[in-house]
Amino acid sequence: MEPITKQKLLIVEDDPGLQRQLKWHFDGYEVLMASTREQALTLLRRHEPAVVLQDLGLPPDAEGVEEGLACLRDILRLAPHTKVIVVTGNGQRDNALRAVAQGAYDFYQKPLDVSVLDLITQRAFHMAELESALRRSLGGLPGMTGMIGSCEAMLKVGRMVERLAPTRASTLVLGESGTGKELVARALHNLSPRAGKTFIAINCAAIPENLLESELFGYEKGAFTGAHKTTPGKVESAEGGTLFLDEIGDMPAALQAKMLRFLQERVVERVGGREPIPVDVRVVCATHRDLPQMITDGLFRQDLYFRVAEMTLNLPALRDRGDDVLLIARAVLTSCASQHGRVVKGFTPEGEAALRAYAWPGNIRELQNRINSAVILCDGVMVTAEDLDLPVPAAAVVAEEDVLNLRVVRQRAERLCVERALARTEGNVTKAAELLGITRPTLYDLIEKLGLHTGTPA
Numbered sequence: 001m002e003p004i005t006k007q008k009l010l011i012v013e014d015d016p017g018l019q020r021q022l023k024w025h026f027d028g029y030e031v032l033m034a035s036t037r038e039q040a041l042t043l044l045r046r047h048e049p050a051v052v053l054q055d056l057g058l059p060p061d062a063e064g065v066e067e068g069l070a071c072l073r074d075i076l077r078l079a080p081h082t083k084v085i086v087v088t089g090n091g092q093r094d095n096a097l098r099a100v101a102q103g104a105y106d107f108y109q110k111p112l113d114v115s116v117l118d119l120i121t122q123r124a125f126h127m128a129e130l131e132s133a134l135r136r137s138l139g140g141l142p143g144m145t146g147m148i149g150s151c152e153a154m155l156k157v158g159r160m161v162e163r164l165a166p167t168r169a170s171t172l173v174l175g176e177s178g179t180g181k182e183l184v185a186r187a188l189h190n191l192s193p194r195a196g197k198t199f200i201a202i203n204c205a206a207i208p209e210n211l212l213e214s215e216l217f218g219y220e221k222g223a224f225t226g227a228h229k230t231t232p233g234k235v236e237s238a239e240g241g242t243l244f245l246d247e248i249g250d251m252p253a254a255l256q257a258k259m260l261r262f263l264q265e266r267v268v269e270r271v272g273g274r275e276p277i278p279v280d281v282r283v284v285c286a287t288h289r290d291l292p293q294m295i296t297d298g299l300f301r302q303d304l305y306f307r308v309a310e311m312t313l314n315l316p317a318l319r320d321r322g323d324d325v326l327l328i329a330r331a332v333l334t335s336c337a338s339q340h341g342r343v344v345k346g347f348t349p350e351g352e353a354a355l356r357a358y359a360w361p362g363n364i365r366e367l368q369n370r371i372n373s374a375v376i377l378c379d380g381v382m383v384t385a386e387d388l389d390l391p392v393p394a395a396a397v398v399a400e401e402d403v404l405n406l407r408v409v410r411q412r413a414e415r416l417c418v419e420r421a422l423a424r425t426e427g428n429v430t431k432a433a434e435l436l437g438i439t440r441p442t443l444y445d446l447i448e449k450l451g452l453h454t455g456t457p458a
């Protein structure tokens with residue numbers, strides 16, 4: 001049978017009698033016991049417990065609460081998601097409330113009633129788990145269905161979309177292929193007062209030139225061979241809603257002129273028709289092409305450009321979105337796994353490093369494709385870099401210079417942290433180990449492995 005790893009519970013309590021009692025009572029958890037703020041922080045760094053049970057009366061202020069509140073503050077500063085349950089003396093409700101106001105999760109008043117304390121503790125662990133699951137799954141941008149992102153650039157996109165959505169400004173969405181241009185166009189529609197009306201998308205690159213005009217503007221019966229009945233075009237059918245012209249850069253010159261007229265006069269004329277028909281649509285365009293360059297080359301009309309690009313929204317490439325790639329990857333993994341009925345839980349650390357380091361020329365669409373095949377093909381429950389058919393980065397992690405492999409990168413990072421910790425503690429190994437959240441022997445091993453000198457013997 002696999003050993004079940006116990007949940008870690010940090011108890012900060014200075015009374016030895018209570019310590020023993022609590023330790024014995026909570027034997028279902030891995031109890032980490034601290035008597036002082038300092039010890040508590042050391043254990044917090046080393047073990048990162050999800051829940052802390054903390055006495056508010058800690059030495060040197062065992063009768064007051066100042067030290068206890070300071071301890072609470074430090075814990076939450078270092079690990080803001082920790083659920084801290086403060087324990088106060090009888091009749092100290094006000095202090096308990098002060099602690100809650102400072103971020104404690106809950107409070108409990110002595111004398112000890114272990115069954116109540118049990119319940120509070122269990123609930124705290126449960127909450128911590130739910131919240132961490134939420135944090136892992138979230139990153140959805142407000143109001144933008146299906147769009148995941150939490151990097152500054154994407155939050156900015158989110159704010160822009162919110163601001164532009166209620167207007168009728170023609171908006172040009174720019175971005176490499178697969179960056180979510182269509183998703184943004186839909187969000188502009190869904191967040192607008194037009195949301196109840198239709199959203200019509202036309203891919204200008206996918207429709208043969210000779211059909212595009214009738215597709216867009218419709219035709220009258222008998223306008224050409226095969227025009228058996230009068231048919232409205234896509235522009236007309238978007239009445240009251242949003243028209244999304246994808247790959248506007250691929251629109252043939254003749255149609256560019258017609259589109260311009262439509263945007264200027266807001267009327268359409270069906271092929272073979274005489275009557276201008278007024279249409280109220282919001283136009284959103286997208287392209288991965290460089291329109292200003294196309295204008296210079298005489299391939300795209302400048303006047304049309306100004307009409308479609310009253311506002312411009314730039315979508316960053318996936319490689320420029322930092323950890324968003326991991327957020328999106330996890331969401332995609334979950335949905336692919338359930339779609340294929342496979343138990344796949346996440347990525348290995350190398351898998352994640354590979355996702356982070358790769359340049360993603362095909363952006364999110366490529367990410368989806370790679371994860372989809374990985375989910376189908378992988379053997380284990382964790383997707384590896386190999387499953388993704390991506391190289392494990394070595395040089396990519398530390399970009400400045402050539403690096404041999406991941407081990408070297410790790411070693412460099414270790415050296416940097418150890419050096420900093422030693423510098424901050426003026427070479428005191430015990431204190432440096434505490435800062436780093438490792439034991440003293442481990443730090444000694446590291447120092448030896450890295451060939452560092454500590455100056456003072458500890």
Ligand SMILES: Nc1ncnc2c1ncn2[C@@H]1O[C@H](COP(=O)(O)OP(=O)(O)OP(=O)(O)O)[C@@H](O)[C@H]1O
Pocket residue numbers: 146147148149175176177178179180181182183184288328364365368
């Ligand atoms: N931020 C995001 N979070 C999650 N999924 C996303 C995000 N952005 C895009 N996607 C998904 O990626 C895929 C590609 O998005 P979309 O079709 O909008 O991109 P595009 O820029 O129009 O691509 P192309 O240039 O190839 O037409 C879609 O399945 C979309 O749902």
Ligand SMILES: [Mg+2]
Pocket residue numbers: 181182246
């Ligand atoms: Mg698209």
